[in-house]
Amino acid sequence: MSEILRINNLSKSFGRKKVLENFNMALEKGKVYGLLGKNGEGKTTLIQMIMGIIPSDKGEIFYKDEKIKFNDTSYKKEVGYIPEDSFFFSWMKIKELLDLNSSFYPKWNSKKADEYLERFSLDKKMRIRHLSRGMKLKLGLIVALASEPELLVLDDPTSGIDVPTRQDFLKDIIRELCEAGTTILFSTHLVHELERIIEHLSILHGGYLIIDEDYQMVRNLAKKVRMTFENSTPKKFDVEGILREKKEGNRIELVIYPWDEGKKKKLEELSPAHWEMEPLTLEELFVCFVS
Amino acid sequence: MFGKLFLKEWKEKISLFIFPFIGMLIFVVVFLSYPSQKFEVMEYLTGVMLLIFLPLTALLLGASGFQSEFKDGAWAYLFSRPIKKWKIWTIKYFSQITILLSILMILRLIIFILAGLKEGMKTSNFYIDTIGNTYMFYICLLLSFCAFTISFSISFLYEKQFIILLVSILIGSGLAFVSYKYFVFLEPFYLYEPGLVGFYIFIALSFVAASILTFIKSDFSQMGKRIWLFSKFLLFFLVISFSLGTILALNIGHEYISSLHKYEGNVYFDTDKGIFRYVPEVDKVERIAKSVSIGQPRSIRAGKVAFIKYGRRFENEELWIMNTDGSQKNCLVRIGNVKDSPFYDSWLDTYILSQDAKKIAFITSKYDKQINDWRSTLWWINSDGTGLKGKILDFPYNAFKLQLIAWPEFGNSLFILLRNYPQKILKFNLESGTHQLVAENLALPLKIQIPPTQNLIAFLQRGKVRQEILSVLDLRTLEKKEVYEADSIDRFVWSNNGDKMAFLAGGNELIVYNLLEDSIKKIEELNYAEPRWYVHDFEFVLNDKKIVVSDEINGEFYLKIFGEGFSEEKQLKIPFHHKDGKPYIWGLNNIVLVQNSEKDELWRVNLDTEEWRKIYH
Numbered sequence: 046m047s048e049i050l051r052i053n054n055l056s057k058s059f060g061r062k063k064v065l066e067n068f069n070m071a072l073e074k075g076k077v078y079g080l081l082g083k084n085g086e087g088k089t090t091l092i093q094m095i096m097g098i099i100p101s102d103k104g105e106i107f108y109k110d111e112k113i114k115f116n117d118t119s120y121k122k123e124v125g126y127i128p129e130d131s132f133f134f135s136w137m138k139i140k141e142l143l144d145l146n147s148s149f150y151p152k153w154n155s156k157k158a159d160e161y162l163e164r165f166s167l168d169k170k171m172r173i174r175h176l177s178r179g180m181k182l183k184l185g186l187i188v189a190l191a192s193e194p195e196l197l198v199l200d201d202p203t204s205g206i207d208v209p210t211r212q213d214f215l216k217d218i219i220r221e222l223c224e225a226g227t228t229i230l231f232s233t234h235l236v237h238e239l240e241r242i243i244e245h246l247s248i249l250h251g252g253y254l255i256i257d258e259d260y261q262m263v264r265n266l267a268k269k270v271r272m273t274f275e276n277s278t279p280k281k282f283d284v285e286g287i288l289r290e291k292k293e294g295n296r297i298e299l300v301i302y303p304w305d306e307g308k309k310k311k312l313e314e315l316s317p318a319h320w321e322m323e324p325l326t327l328e329e330l331f332v333c334f335v336s
Numbered sequence: 337m338f339g340k341l342f343l344k345e346w347k348e349k350i351s352l353f354i355f356p357f358i359g360m361l362i363f364v365v366v367f368l369s370y371p372s373q374k375f376e377v378m379e380y381l382t383g384v385m386l387l388i389f390l391p392l393t394a395l396l397l398g399a400s401g402f403q404s405e406f407k408d409g410a411w412a413y414l415f416s417r418p419i420k421k422w423k424i425w426t427i428k429y430f431s432q433i434t435i436l437l438s439i440l441m442i443l444r445l446i447i448f449i450l451a452g453l454k455e456g457m458k459t460s461n462f463y464i465d466t467i468g469n470t471y472m473f474y475i476c477l478l479l480s481f482c483a484f485t486i487s488f489s490i491s492f493l494y495e496k497q498f499i500i501l502l503v504s505i506l507i508g509s510g511l512a513f514v515s516y517k518y519f520v521f522l523e524p525f526y527l528y529e530p531g532l533v534g535f536y537i538f539i540a541l542s543f544v545a546a547s548i549l550t551f552i553k554s555d556f557s558q559m560g561k562r563i564w565l566f567s568k569f570l571l572f573f574l575v576i577s578f579s580l581g582t583i584l585a586l587n588i589g590h591e592y593i594s595s596l597h598k599y600e601g602n603v604y605f606d607t608d609k610g611i612f613r614y615v616p617e618v619d620k621v622e623r624i625a626k627s628v629s630i631g632q633p634r635s636i637r638a639g640k641v642a643f644i645k646y647g648r649r650f651e652n653e654e655l656w657i658m659n660t661d662g663s664q665k666n667c668l669v670r671i672g673n674v675k676d677s678p679f680y681d682s683w684l685d686t687y688i689l690s691q692d693a694k695k696i697a698f699i700t701s702k703y704d705k706q707i708n709d710w711r712s713t714l715w716w717i718n719s720d721g722t723g724l725k726g727k728i729l730d731f732p733y734n735a736f737k738l739q740l741i742a743w744p745e746f747g748n749s750l751f752i753l754l755r756n757y758p759q760k761i762l763k764f765n766l767e768s769g770t771h772q773l774v775a776e777n778l779a780l781p782l783k784i785q786i787p788p789t790q791n792l793i794a795f796l797q798r799g800k801v802r803q804e805i806l807s808v809l810d811l812r813t814l815e816k817k818e819v820y821e822a823d824s825i826d827r828f829v830w831s832n833n834g835d836k837m838a839f840l841a842g843g844n845e846l847i848v849y850n851l852l853e854d855s856i857k858k859i860e861e862l863n864y865a866e867p868r869w870y871v872h873d874f875e876f877v878l879n880d881k882k883i884v885v886s887d888e889i890n891g892e893f894y895l896k897i898f899g900e901g902f903s904e905e906k907q908l909k910i911p912f913h914h915k916d917g918k919p920y921i922w923g924l925n926n927i928v929l930v931q932n933s934e935k936d937e938l939w940r941v942n943l944d945t946e947e948w949r950k951i952y953h
Contacts, residue, residue, distance in 0.1 A: 059558065096416040099555045116552055121418035128416075132409035136348060145344060148337040149417045 048110070049074045049196055049228045050095070055104030057090055064090050066252040068104070072196070072228055079243035079260065080232040081331050086249045088232040089129065092200045095230075096126050108196075122150055125189030125227075127182070129201040135174035139167060139184060143191070150192035158191035179207065182214060194227060201233045215242060236328040246327075250335045260327075266303035267325050267333075271296065272317035279315055284308045288333040300325065300333045337419065338427060345431035348404055349397065356393045356439045359385070360446055367450050382447060386476035390443065394436050394480035398487030399500040401428060406495035411556050421552045429488060429544075436484055444473065478533060483508060485540040489547035493563050511539050511574075515581065522585040535581040542573035592936045593952070596922060596929070598832075599636040599660065599788075603922050603929055605938070606634075611643060613660065614938070614951060616927045621938075621952050624662030636660065638693035640719065644684065653684050655698060657719050668721050671700060678726065682713075686738055691745035691790055694719050697766075699729070699738050699752075712738060714750070716766065727769050744790050744811045751793065751811065753784060761793065763814070774814050779804050783825075787834030792851075794819075794828055794837060806839055808851070819849050820856065827873065831880040832923075838874055838883055846874065846885060848902060859902045862887055875923030877943065884928050884943070886910070886918040893919065895928060897943065908941060911948050 050072040057065045064087040072078055082088045093099045095106060100115040107113065108120040133142055139162070147153040162169060165183040167176075176184065182202055189197060203211040215238060231239060246263050248256040256263060267288075272278075274295045282290075282299065286308070289300040301308060313320070325333070363385050370381075405411050414424060487504035494500060515535045546569035554562040596605040603614045604624075611625040611634070625643060635642040645654045645667075652672025658665040671679040679700055687698035697716040704711040712729040729738075741761070742751040748767055751774070754760040759778035764771045778784075779796035786793055791812060797805045799821060806820045806828060820841060828839035837849045838859075846859040862872055862885065874885040882905070883898040889907075893914055899905035910919065912932050922929040929951075930939045938952040 093412065093557070096412075098412050098415045099557050100553075116421060118418045118420050121416065126416045128412050130409065132413055134344075134348065134404055134410055135408050136404070137344075141344075141347075145340050146417070148340045149419055 047074055048072060049108070050230075051107040051110075052091075052095070053105045053107070055091070055094065055106065056102045057087070057094065057099075058102055063252055065101075068253065070247065070254060070257065072230060073245075074195075074228050075226045076244045077229045077231065077242055078245045078247060079239040079327075080230060080247045080249060081236055081239070082232075082234065082249035083335055084234055087252060088234075088249055089200055091249070092126075092128075092198055092230070092232055095198060096124070097121065122152070122192075123195040125192055125194030125197040127185045127189050127197075127199045127202040133173045133181070133184070135172070137173050138169065139171050139173065139176075140169040142173065142184070143169075143188065146188050146192070152193045154191050154193055157193070158187055161187040161190065186214065193225070196228045196230070199229065199231045199233075201235070203233065203235065203238060211238065236331045237326070240327040246330075248331060248334050255334055263302075263330065264324055264327075267330050268301050268304040269323050269325050269329070270299045270301060270312065271319075271321040272299070272312065272315070273297075273319035274315075275318045282312070282315070284311050289336065300329070302330075302333075338423075341419075341424075341427045342431045345428055346435065349400065349432060349435055352397055352400060352435070353439070355396060356389075356443070359389050359393070360443060363389075363443075364446060364450060383472065385443060385447070386472055387479065390440060390476050391479040391483045393439060394484035395487050395501060395504055397432055397436055398484040398489075399491050399497050399504060401432060401488040401491035403491070403497055405492070415556070422548055425548050425551050429485075432488065433481075433484065436480060440477065440480065478536060482512075482536055482540045486543050489543035490566070492547070492551060493566055494559065512536065515539060515578070518578070519581070519585055522582060531581075531585045534584045535577075538577035538581050539574065542570060542577045545573045546570035593931060593933070593938060595634060596920070596931065597634070597636070598922055598924065601924055602660070603924065604634065604636060604641070604660075607936070611641070611662075612952070613662075614929065614940075616924050616940070619940075619951070622662070624660070625656070625658060625665065635687060635689040635696070637689040637691055640689060640693035642687055642689050642696050644687070655684065655687060655696070657689075657693075657696065666719075666721060668696065668717055668719075669698075669715075669724070678724075686740045688740040688743050688750070689719075690743050697740060697743060697750055699740065714764065727766075729764075729771075741784055742786050742790055742793060742811060746812055753778075761795070761809070772814075775807070775809055775816065783828070785828055785830055785837075787830035788832060789834040792830075792834065794830065796825055806841075806849075808837075820847065829875060831876040833880055836876065836880060838876065840872060840874070846872070846883075846898075848883070857902060859883065859898055860885075860896075860904060862896075872918050873920045875921050875928065877923035877928060878926055882943075884921060884923055886921050886930070888918060895921070895930070895941065908943075908946055908948075911939070912937070 048071050050070075052068060052070040055065055055068040056063070068091065080088055080091075090099070094101045097113070097115060097117065105112055108124075111120070113120050137145075143155075143158050147155060147158075161183075165180075165187070167180060167184060167187075173181070173184070185202065203214055231243065233239065243260050246256055246258060246260040247254050274297070276295065278292055278295055278297045284299075284301060286301050286303055287299055288302055289298075291298040299312075363381065367381060405414060415421065483504070486508045487500060490503060490507075491497075491500050516532065519532050519535055546566055549569050550562060550566040554565050556562065592607060594606050596603055598604075601616065605612050605614070609626070610623045612621055613624050614621045624641070625645070639660050640657055641660055642655065642657050645656050646652075652670050652674060654670050655668045656665055657668055669679060670677060671682055671684045674680060682700040682702040684698055684700050687696060689696050695716055695718055697714065699712055699714050701710045701712045703709075713726050714729055715724065715726040717724045737754060737756040739753040739755060740750055741753045743749075744751075748765065750764045750766065752762045752764055752771075754762065758776060760773060761775040761778070762771045763774050775793075775795060775797070777798050779798050783796045784793060785795075791810065793809045793811060795807055795809070797807050797818075799805050803821050803823060804825045805818050806825050807816055807818050809816045819837070820839065822841035822845075824841070824843060826840045826843060828837055830837050835851050837851070839847055839849070840862075841847055844862045846862055848857045848859060849855070850857070872885050872887055874883055876882070877884050881900060883902060885896045885898065887894050887896050893910040893912075895908040895910060897905045897908070910930060912935075914932060914934060919933065920931045926943045928941050928943060930941065931937070932939065936953065937950055939948055940951050941948050
């Protein structure tokens with residue numbers, strides 16, 4: 046499967062603070078990528094560099110194998126973008142905003158835009174300043190999807206939205222994904238939202254991607270092991286990849302990544318009285334990786 | 337896309353019309369409230385609207401250029417769209433310029449309508465002229481354009497509109513002041529206004545260039561870097577602007593030829609680039625001095641030239657002397673701003689070399705608070721700068737009305753023309769300090785002609801009943817002879833050896849007066865000049881044996897040559913059209929110089945070969 050976006054050695058600093066350093070990433074066509082990271086890790090910075098909003102200090106970005114420079118705009122005709130806060134010109138009406146955007150995108154689908162308006166119960170004549178946050182988010186989605194993008198970039202768009210709206214929003218994305226085969230890069234710090242939809246997991250921490258793997262594979266390779274010992278728990282575990290260790294009396298809980306049979310044997314050699322193993326949720330995984 | 341973005345800008349800025357609308361409303365009310373006779377009020381009001389209110393509106397409009405992007409945080413939205421940043425910038429700029437122009441046109445229309453509503457078209461014409469004259473209107477246009485461009489160019493650097501306004505005013509007025517001072521430094525006496533306008537436009541365009549480049553290249557998440565980048569670009573483009581402005585001021589600017597006169601077979605003339613000399617023997621034009629005050633009649637005697645130079649360093653006038661080839665220049669006196677000088681706070685208007693060029697005399701005037709009037713002083717100094725002497729002139733005329741016209745070699749006396757009505761000629765004795773009236777009731781001050789011998793003055797006097805009398809005054813004996821009387825005598829010139837004079841009487845009669853024979857000879861009836869002041873010019877040539885006259889025949893211009901006995905010999909067609917009447921000519925033996933004042937060119941024609949050539953432009 047070919048790449049739609051590739052990032053090589055991207056670096057960005059704000060003053061003395063290094064946000065990203067030699068960052069690498071590749072997005073394959075048609076997949077849903079979840080980009081997780083704590084607040085301030087550089088997710089928005091990365092996305093803004095992809096979208097040509099801010100320049101990088103160093104590095105390259107390729108869209109469909111063509112290098113894109115800071116002021117290039119042609120690739121943006123195929124990229125939809127929903128930022129964390131959908132800032133539009135508040136004085137405009139919805140219709141005016143859609144009309145304006147239709148002039149930017151050659152593949153703009155007015156019919157689709159109208160369909161979404163109806164589905165989201167948005168009136169064309171409403172002024173943007175009168176829209177709630179959820180309504181603005183939906184409008185942002187309409188603007189992004191009506192352009193029929195090949196790559197959809199979402200920068201934490203559901204932050205601060207109520208749960209029903211958020212779940213409704215995610216359902217819509219999934220539907221678009223299935224229908225159009227659009228590549229999606231979904232960045233958020235609300236981890237549990239992505240669990241049902243992502244195919245590839247990337248975790249950004251300290252300016253780097255500490256995880257950049259197929260999500261199912263990560264899930265399968267990340268295990269939570271609970272052991273109970275009769276006497277005291279061992280002081281050391283000769284096992285690599287322990288992300289977290291929690292002791293409580295003679296009970297111990299380990300999160301191990303990547304799990305393999307060799308590690309299992311080593312733990313079994315410690316002769317725990319009781320042994321339990323279960324997969325982690327995405328949220329638990331994320332916490333373990335970044336803590 | 338362009339149309340939609342353009343429309344978007346108009347819709348966004350429509351609310352800004354409120355400010356100019358209120359201003360115009362106030363203007364209309366005040367204008368209609370005042371009676372028509374209050375010209376000054378009307379003029380000031382219109383001036384305030386055009387020169388203050390509109391540029392202020394332009395400043396506000398420009399400062400709000402990217403206000404919605406700041407207010408709504410729409411930067412990310414805009415830059416994530418597939419549209420080039422320079423397009424965003426230029427569409428915004430031009431759409432808002434059209435808004436500004438619309439406001440300007442509406443105001444202009446209101447002024448026209450108001451002027452028409454006022455009782456009596458004769459009063460309203462005044463206001464129509466004020467703006468319809470377009471001078472003030474174009475100043476308004478320039479100010480508004482510059483104000484808008486500067487404030488718009490920096491409006492994306494910071495979100496607080498008030499700060500942008502303040503910075504725009506500071507930078508704009510600062511640059512305007514600096515460039516004006518610089519321009520005056522380059523062009524100290526003749527301020528070529530289009531050149532200065534060009535300067536201001538270059539500066540405004542510097543802001544445009546710096547703004548577009550910064551907009552394209554900068555990181556909008558870092559304000560400090562953005563401002564720094566803009567400052568660097570702006571500095572770079574301002575350097576280019578000042579360089580271009582300098583080139584414009586020094587080379588492309590207006591250069592007109594003036595103060596031509598003959599001396600010993602050569603012609604000397606001024607342009608704003610300096611004093612030039614044409615030497616027919618080598619057929620060459622050379623600059624012999626840089627930077628002169630235009631309009632000062634020069635004094636050339638005995639191989640020396642006295643001239644005025646505007647002193648840039650002290651912002652004063654300097655009286656200089658040099659050889660006729662431009663060598664051995666020497667500054668004799670500085671007049672104006674040198675505090676411990678006898679000429680401090682004075683003005684100089686007239687000067688003359690003695691016949692042997694060993695001395696120079698000049699008159700300065702200074703406002704005397706004690707007598708509440710101007711006081712004139714006559715000075716004379718040796719040509720080497722020594723022996724300065726002065727005498728207060730006790731006749732109550734300021735220096736602007738005085739002209740030193742002759743300093744003959746005999747009698748140690750100067751002849752001074754008093755230009756204020758009724759015009760007089762005085763003889764001033766340098767030793768005794770007394771003066772004597774030698775002629776009065778002159779017709780026009782410009783009509784004074786002195787032959788190279790400096791022993792006579794020809795002038796016009798008024799007759800009893802609307803006539804003009806051509807008279808000649810002998811400077812040695814002070815005897816006056818009335819040579820000719822006519823309804824009008826429009827021009828008269830001396831021959832090179834001072835024994836003949838040609839003049840135009842009654843608008844078309846060319847007459848020669850022979851001083852030695854005391855005889856009058858009518859040469860020809862030329863065509864009447866239309867309008868009246870477009871009179872023929874004529875000169876004695878070829879050892880004073882012939883006369884050359886510039887004339888117009890059926891819309892074409894010719895030199896008519898009157899030969900032996902002053903009968904017409906031939907006509908030479910002048911190879912250019914001259915809208916402003918007959919061109920001026922100067923005769924140098926067998927060469928005639930013809931001035932094309934429309935294009936500031938000097939042509940020469942060889943009377944023998946009839947060959948024409950442009951020698952200066």
